[in-house]
Amino acid sequence: MTDPTPIDRLSRHALVMALWTPAGFVAVALLHMGLTGGGPWWIAAGMAMILAAFVGHIIINVATSSSFTSGETALGALSYSAALVALVLGRLIGPDDMGEGVFLAIGVGLAVILAAVIVYMLIAFGPRGAFARFDVIRDNNLRASSRLQHRGGRR
């Protein structure tokens, strides 16, 4: 979406919410089922739902010629970090009967989501562009020459 109007931005936001609201509810229900005694397959189903919604979000980005907004990226990173911390804490100080199956299902699910994010970034931005997204050190270099194209400048 080149130079989107406010209507375009709201329309895209509504579309993203139309995807994540039902998918999120279903994922929460499946994860809850798995964590309250249903077993690892329900957790895997919940993770698969999140992955499917992520793929749907990428399709929306392609269809609307847009990318993840900073708010979406922040929310995604925060949720992912919280899930990761909860998993580690759960394993360390949680109940003993938190089986390996549950740990494995959540761990593999989070790993697959991370892999999906990496694959998406590689395809969308290329290896160099994907790395540049995290290369905050270079952002601190304010020399004018850093902006030159042949020096990898991107600001």
Place this chain on the structure above:
Amino acid sequence: MTFLLLSALALIFFYGIYFAARTARLGLAPAHFLDGGSALPGWAAMFLLPGIVLAGIGIDRHLGLVALYGLQAGHIGMGMIPVAIAALLIWNRMWYVTRIANLTTPGEALGRYFDSIALRVVLLGLSVLFALPFAANILSNAASLLEGATSGLIPRIAGVWLMALASAFAAIIGGWRGTVQTLAMLSVLILLFVLVVTLFTEVTAQSPGFPIAAMPQENGIMWDRLPGVLQNVFGVGKTVPAGGIFTAVGVASTLLSLVGLVISPAALYLAQTSRHGKTLGLSAVWLTGGLLGSILIVGVPVLAFRMIEGPFALAELLYGVEPLISVMLLIVMLAGAILAINFFVVGSTLLVLREAVLRYLLPQLNTVQQRLAARIALGFAFFFMAFMASFLPLISAILASVTLPLSVQLLPAIAGLTFLRWISRGAVLAGLTLGMLIVVFTEPLGLILFEGLFVDLPWGRWPLTIHSAAWGLVFNLLLVLLASAATMRHPQRYERDRLHNAIKEATGPASRGLGAMGGFFIIWSFLAYGPGAVLGNTFFSDPIFTTLMPVLGVPSLWIWQILFWLIGVPLIWLLANLAGFGSVSQDRIKPITLGPPPGQKPPGWLAESLRRIT
């Protein structure tokens, strides 16, 4: 369960208010409130089409019917193919009509094309029927469901007003665009939740379900077959048809009434106010014909089997396994009702406002005042709708029963506007009048009135197990054909030709193979849901072409339904992509002005009526 359910409902309503507020804060021109700037996002209409159809059928009602009548009621799911085809053909052409001749509402389009005030009035009447009794009936049923689900914590009347109030807030703030964006999400939610609940129920069930177990039926109902092509009965209320009411022709005529949803004034308005693009094809082929068709044909019998003791029994059972899935089951039914109420009340009210109030009664209002008028009108519409749902549920139900069949009677007029230029004004009006009269007298409205005032009629509802929509449309079409033949060279034909020529130019050369597709569709219809569908009763379990007796383990009719649904989806795809009805484009449009410029002066009879009232 009550707390979870109410929390989920509250979240849905807050979602609506959030997007309404975001839309209002965009600072768009006030006229956007009424029509979304005629550029509603294509994805919203794409998701809304299957949602409108499913909500119009009534999810809980349909599940109840399939639980009661088995696969003969489930055969209604075949209707998703003709409904998708009707949407493709009519919505596509309505979009072009709007852009070519600047005819911005369905009433204006039909009224200007046929040069008829009467058609505008009919459209207004239909809009009112959809906005008030039709929506009130759905709201009343939803509130009863909520009362049952909360074990009486929220009585029916309180439920009616709570849901109406929450819906009204969002509509009054966000207008047409805000409403459509929210309802699109509800549509996605319903489709996804139905799938998840069905799969979850089957995976966690303790006992085998359909198709391994047979549906328990009483009163001689044939749950696994269609009870004949027709039944020689006088209609519901007079004679009980043996084996069930869903005969092949009964199913076909019921499907016809579903087309009434797609050509309802609010649905046509949605088509007219959508942005150009290719989303119509995606919606018709994959979401309506494909996904919704699969849900209704494959999923609903499976879920309905688990709901033989009612939705609350299944919800209780699921609550013991996973509370959130139980809430999802109830939300599916309630969200369907919320979607239908919001769509028909908001769409129809805006149409009545634009067609009658802003055009004839208060033409001097500027756009800011028009927006204020629209907000006031929406408030009144939701109030009267909730009032009817609360205190007049029986009257709402009776009037709602005629709404869809009456809407179907507009089909010849819309066909004339979009494809058949030889259909004339006189023919449309004569056919419409006859068709509407027949509908009224084959539904409770006419039967109760006539029998209460005069004598008992020999027929009841749906004589010969044929839906009132089909009774009306058959005679309607007959009259339209005869009258159009007599008025073929009427001078008014010139204006109609101009519009059709402009549409032809805008849509490009006609695709080859349309005739073959039409022929194939007729054969498909005959076998899928027409008289030929009775072959499916035993075609796979007791085949006529061999003496072998196959052991399928599933009813033959179910295989027949799935097979013809699978054949039907590619048919929609061909129409959408090969014939080009799946996309609309501005590129070749050359605007025209149809007929004399529209006058702002109200017609004499309307002015006189107003003078007497005021």
